[in-house]
Amino acid sequence: xKQPGRPERHAGVALLAGLVLMAAISLLALVATASxxxxxxxxxxxxDTTRARLxxxxxxxxxxxxxxxxxxxxxxxxxxxxxxRAPLDAxxxxxxxxxxxxxxxxxxxxxxxxIPAATAEDESARYLVEELYFAPMEEIxxxxxxxxxxxxxxxxxxxxxxxxxxxxxxxxxSIVARPWLxxxxxxxxxxxxxxxxxxxxxxxLEWRQRR
Amino acid sequence: xxWRFSCQQQGLSLVELLVAMLLALLLLVGLVxxxxxxxxxxxxxxxxxxxxxxxxxxxxxxxxILRQSTFTPRPWQASAAAAGLLDSTQDTVRSHGxxxxxxxxxxxxxxxxxxxxxxxxxxPAFYMKEHVLELNGSANLAHTCRYGPDPGNYxxxxxxxxxxxxxxxxxxxxxxxxxxxAEADRWVRGAAWQDEQAVLGxxxxxxxxSHEPVVEPREQTFTVLDETVVSAADGRLRxxxxxxxxxxxxxE
Numbered sequence: 001x002k003q004p005g006r007p008e009r010h011a012g013v014a015l016l017a018g019l020v021l022m023a024a025i026s027l028l029a030l031v032a033t034a035s036x037x038x039x040x041x042x043x044x045x046x047x048d049t050t051r052a053r054l055x056x057x058x059x060x061x062x063x064x065x066x067x068x069x070x071x072x073x074x075x076x077x078x079x080x081x082x083x084x085r086a087p088l089d090a091x092x093x094x095x096x097x098x099x100x101x102x103x104x105x106x107x108x109x110x111x112x113x114x115i116p117a118a119t120a121e122d123e124s125a126r127y128l129v130e131e132l133y134f135a136p137m138e139e140i141x142x143x144x145x146x147x148x149x150x151x152x153x154x155x156x157x158x159x160x161x162x163x164x165x166x167x168x169x170x171x172x173x174s175i176v177a178r179p180w181l182x183x184x185x186x187x188x189x190x191x192x193x194x195x196x197x198x199x200x201x202x203x204x205l206e207w208r209q210r211r
Numbered sequence: 212x213x214w215r216f217s218c219q220q221q222g223l224s225l226v227e228l229l230v231a232m233l234l235a236l237l238l239l240v241g242l243v244x245x246x247x248x249x250x251x252x253x254x255x256x257x258x259x260x261x262x263x264x265x266x267x268x269x270x271x272x273x274x275x276i277l278r279q280s281t282f283t284p285r286p287w288q289a290s291a292a293a294a295g296l297l298d299s300t301q302d303t304v305r306s307h308g309x310x311x312x313x314x315x316x317x318x319x320x321x322x323x324x325x326x327x328x329x330x331x332x333x334x335p336a337f338y339m340k341e342h343v344l345e346l347n348g349s350a351n352l353a354h355t356c357r358y359g360p361d362p363g364n365y366x367x368x369x370x371x372x373x374x375x376x377x378x379x380x381x382x383x384x385x386x387x388x389x390x391x392x393a394e395a396d397r398w399v400r401g402a403a404w405q406d407e408q409a410v411l412g413x414x415x416x417x418x419x420x421s422h423e424p425v426v427e428p429r430e431q432t433f434t435v436l437d438e439t440v441v442s443a444a445d446g447r448l449r450x451x452x453x454x455x456x457x458x459x460x461x462x463e
Contacts, residue, residue, distance in 0.1 A: 039260050046267050100334050101325075135287050154287055174463075175286055205286040207459035208315075209278035 048163035049170065053209075055125045055161030056170035059117035063127035063157035064204060066091070066115070067178050068192060077150050077182040080134055091115060092129045095156070102128060102158055103171035103211040110160050117159070125161040132156050132175070146199035150182025154201075158210070171211040177201035251425070258421040258448045265419055266452045269352065269375040273415065276342050276354075277456040280313040284337045291316075292339065292361070295458070296385070296407050299343065302400040307380035307440050308346035309401055311413070315340050321356035321368035328360075339365075345381065347371055352378045352417065379449065380418035382436040385410045386457075393462060400437065412457040421448040 076083045084092050098113055099105055105113075107124060114126025136151040155178065160171045179196045193202040223231070281294045297312040304310045318326050318335040326335040340358045347353040351373030357365035386395035388409045395411050404410050416436045424446025431442045433451055442449055 035257075035260070039264070042264065042267065046271070049271075096332065096334060133285070133287055152287070175284070175460075177286070201286065204463035205460060206282050206284070207463065208282040209275070 045165065045168065048165050048168040052161050052163040052168045052170040053172070055117075055122045056159045056172045058159070059114075059125040059127045059161055060157050060159030060172045060174050062117035062125075063115070063129050063159060064174065064176050065118070066127075067129065067155055067157070067176060072181045075153065075180050077180075078136065083131070083134075092131055092155070095130050095132050097130065103160070107162060107166070107169075114160060117161075122161055125159070127160070128158045130156045130158075140200065142199050147196065149196065149200065150180045152177050152179050152201055154205075169211060170209065173206075173208050173210050174204045175206040176204050254423065255425045255448070258423065258425045259450075262419050262421060262448060262450045265375055265377065266417075266450060269378075269417055269419075269452060270454055272354075272374055273344065273352075273454060274456065276313070276344070277413065278459075279317060279340075280315045280342070281458045281460050282315045282317070283460075284316050284318075293408070294339075296404075296410055297341065298402060300383075300401040302383075302403070303438075305346055307382070307418070307435065307438060309381055309383045310343065310345040311383050311401070311415070312341065312343045315342075317358075320358045336360075341365065344374070346378060347373065349373065350378055350420075351376050352381055375417065375419075377420045377422060378417050379420050379442065380416070380433070380435045380438065380440045382416045382438055384414045384436050386412040386414070398437075408461070410458065411462050412455065415454045415456070417452045417454075418442075419450050419452060423447070 117125040356369040359365035428446035
């Protein structure tokens with residue numbers, strides 16, 4: 001009971017109990033937050049990887065579009081090696097050149113060697129094109145009614161992109177067949193795969209995720 | 212003996228004490244109920260998070276296998292063994308469990324390491340790799356992986372390893388292009404396709420269950436693709452995960 005003239009004495013039990021309670025509640029909140037943050041980061045990484053995959057796909061498609069946008073005169077007729085003049089020879093390379101395992105090269109390497117994907121908003125989205133094989137007409141042995149062509153070139157198109165986190169990298173590989181018409185150039189053909197696809201390999205034949 | 216009551220007594224009467232005890236009891240019952248509900252809610256949320264995490268892991272792991280599948284490095288060589296779905300892909304190899312078996316060409320073994328055998332150009336040689344996904348007896352989605360130069364010389368590198376835990380049902384349906392227009396026309400069960408090379412994609416469904424009972428125990432019915440699964444009344448939380456994957460080399 002407070003008595004006039006005497007200073008009030010507090011033992012500080014209320015303060016101590018309050019502090020203990022606050023500490024316990026804070027600890028609980030901290031544990032819950034840590035678990036939630038982990039979940040959030042895992043979901044974030046998953047979304048980031050998905051974003052990188054979509055951008056790598058976009059880069060691969062850019063490489064495919066580039067191949068089919070070339071004029072028939074861009075490749076030397078019947079050629080097996082060094083078939084492209086500058087500047088195309090710097091874009092379409094021999095197999096495994098400039099690296100046999102480009103999926104493990106870093107982003108600087110890709111910025112140096114990769115071709116920027118035309119439609120991708122992401123600066124990291126790049127592609128590489130390698131000519132793997134050229135099958136001349138005599139090797140193909142098409143059906144008798146098939147229109148004549150010079151041969152089919154098979155390309156490896158690699159698309160790479162990264163997510164927001166540097167570790168989220170996706171590299172996709174597509175093997176693309178493109179018929180080359182050579183001397184038999186058809187001026188009316190605007191869609192190679194529509195016109196020649198029924199008889200010859202044309203377009204993306206194989207696909208896989210390399211990284 | 213004389214009783215003297217002081218006007219300054221500070222103790223409590225019996226009635227006051229009983230009322231205080233009753234109030235304290237009511238408060239305590241309320242608090243216990245809140246604590247029990249909070250604990251149940253915490254365990255439920257923990258199970259939901261765990262199921263989501265397992266679902267993400269399953270989507271990523273199975274997706275990684277499917278994204279490598281059906282790949283052939285030299286499509287101009289008609290003589291190479293075809294990559295794709297194997298005949299051992301079957302419907303209902305065990306209760307609520309299908310089997311998915313795929314073959315691909317790869318220069319990396321089942322662990323992702325480059326093949327130490329080199330080809331003529333000095334690069335890791337492409338060997339065949341077979342993946343099998345099916346349920347095992349412990350309700351795990353098990354993964355088997357074999358790698359070798361040809362099917363007669365496979366080395367089993369992963370033998371029925373539990374990839375995803377707590378999977379009660381694993382179902383697969385396959386998208387078949389029956390008229391050659393590169394569009395899926397019908398969904399068929401394992402090995403029921405007319406032409407394996409015309410299978411353009413696969414749809415997978417996994418019914419995941421929590422390790423502990425966290426909800427009211429009652430039977431639940433789930434439609435897992437083409438199969439209806441009635442769960443046991445064991446109080447475990449269940450979540451249905453559905454994945455769809457196109458065999459990219461065949462649809463573009």
